[in-house]
Amino acid sequence: xxxxxxxxxxxxxxxxLFSLGLNLQWGFAGLVNFGHIAFMTVGxxxxxxxxxxxxxxxxxxxxxxxxxxxxxxxxAGITLRLRDDYLxxxxxxxxxxIRLISKNEEWLTRGTRGIQSYPxxxxxxxxxxxxxxxxxxxxxxxxxxxxxxxxWLVRSPWGRVLKAIREDEEVAKALGKNVFWYKVQAFVxxxxxxxxxxxxxxxxxxxxxxxxxxxxxTFQAWTIVTIGGAGSNFGVLIGSVIFQIYNVIxxxxxxxxxxxGGKFEAIQLMLIGLTLILLMVWRPQGILGNKDELxxxx
Numbered sequence: 001x002x003x004x005x006x007x008x009x010x011x012x013x014x015x016x017l018f019s020l021g022l023n024l025q026w027g028f029a030g031l032v033n034f035g036h037i038a039f040m041t042v043g044x045x046x047x048x049x050x051x052x053x054x055x056x057x058x059x060x061x062x063x064x065x066x067x068x069x070x071x072x073x074x075x076a077g078i079t080l081r082l083r084d085d086y087l088x089x090x091x092x093x094x095x096x097x098i099r100l101i102s103k104n105e106e107w108l109t110r111g112t113r114g115i116q117s118y119p120x121x122x123x124x125x126x127x128x129x130x131x132x133x134x135x136x137x138x139x140x141x142x143x144x145x146x147x148x149x150x151x152w153l154v155r156s157p158w159g160r161v162l163k164a165i166r167e168d169e170e171v172a173k174a175l176g177k178n179v180f181w182y183k184v185q186a187f188v189x190x191x192x193x194x195x196x197x198x199x200x201x202x203x204x205x206x207x208x209x210x211x212x213x214x215x216x217x218t219f220q221a222w223t224i225v226t227i228g229g230a231g232s233n234f235g236v237l238i239g240s241v242i243f244q245i246y247n248v249i250x251x252x253x254x255x256x257x258x259x260x261g262g263k264f265e266a267i268q269l270m271l272i273g274l275t276l277i278l279l280m281v282w283r284p285q286g287i288l289g290n291k292d293e294l295x296x297x298x
Contacts, residue, residue, distance in 0.1 A: 011244060011247075013136065015197075015244065018194050020146060021197070022036050023236045024190040027231040028186065029186035031087065031183060031187060033190075034091050035093070035096075036190075037215060038094055039194035040213060043197065043198025044201050057119070057121050061196065067195065068196075069189070075187065099214075102210040116207045122134045132204075139200050142200075146196070154233070162182055162186055165177070224239040227287060228287055228288060231290060235289060
């Protein structure tokens with residue numbers, strides 16, 4: 001039971017970190033990114049391949065996050081002059097390209113065979129029973145640092161300009177702000193954070209395949225941001241906890257009333273959908289979102 005709860009905490013933390021990157025792009029900058037999973041994919045594969053070649057963990061994670069940021073810079077340079085709907089379509093396409101590369105370039109990613117037996121943090125330091133708890137502690141520490149720095153960023157003049165661009169970029173342009181460059185920065189930083197979440201995702205799975213990185217993860221992050229409140233970093237953390245509770249609540253039911261897999265998944269989706277409907281009706285800004293900063297109706 002302890003190992004299972006530890007895994008739940010890790011997955012909730014990974015989703016929280018992944019969603020914090022999306023929240024910076026969407027919640028603060030108003031950028032519609034439906035291909036957020038691309039950054040996690042690059043981060044996960046880069047970390048695994050680098051550590052397999054003897055690169056230390058910290059350096060591998062830093063490089064992986066940097067490569068995800070570089071991907072964000074490339075995507076931003078191509079797409080951020082597009083309207084929101086076109087931007088959404090293009091980001092989906094790019095994320096699918098990344099997934100197909102990981103599936104077909106076997107010389108690099110081993111394709112559909114996946115990558116197994118790669119180094120995991122703490123594996124040589126402690127017994128197997130303590131590896132995941134220490135990984136959970138490390139993940140919580142990283143989330144705390146990222147949250148702290150994001151809060152500092154969004155409350156700074158840079159963050160206030162970002163919010164102004166989200167609300168009306170023409171006004172920001174009239175005030176002399178380089179709107180495109182601010183958008184690029186938000187997209188790159190959000191991508192780097194998502195790449196960092198990919199490192200932990202790979203360590204938690206211990207085996208990665210191209211199919212581990214489906215678009216479903218992107219829309220889970222959108223659900224988390226919507227529940228917690230776009231533009232609220234703490235709301236994203238709350239949303240990730242709520243989302244993970246929905247994922248596991250039926251697993252703790254007594255065996256006499258436990259549902260089979262198909263019914264479990266169906267009711268889980270119904271609960272998430274019902275939550276979103278109620279939020280859209282009664283609190284469209286999310287649990288901790290600011291209604292005055294609502295971007296869903298722009």
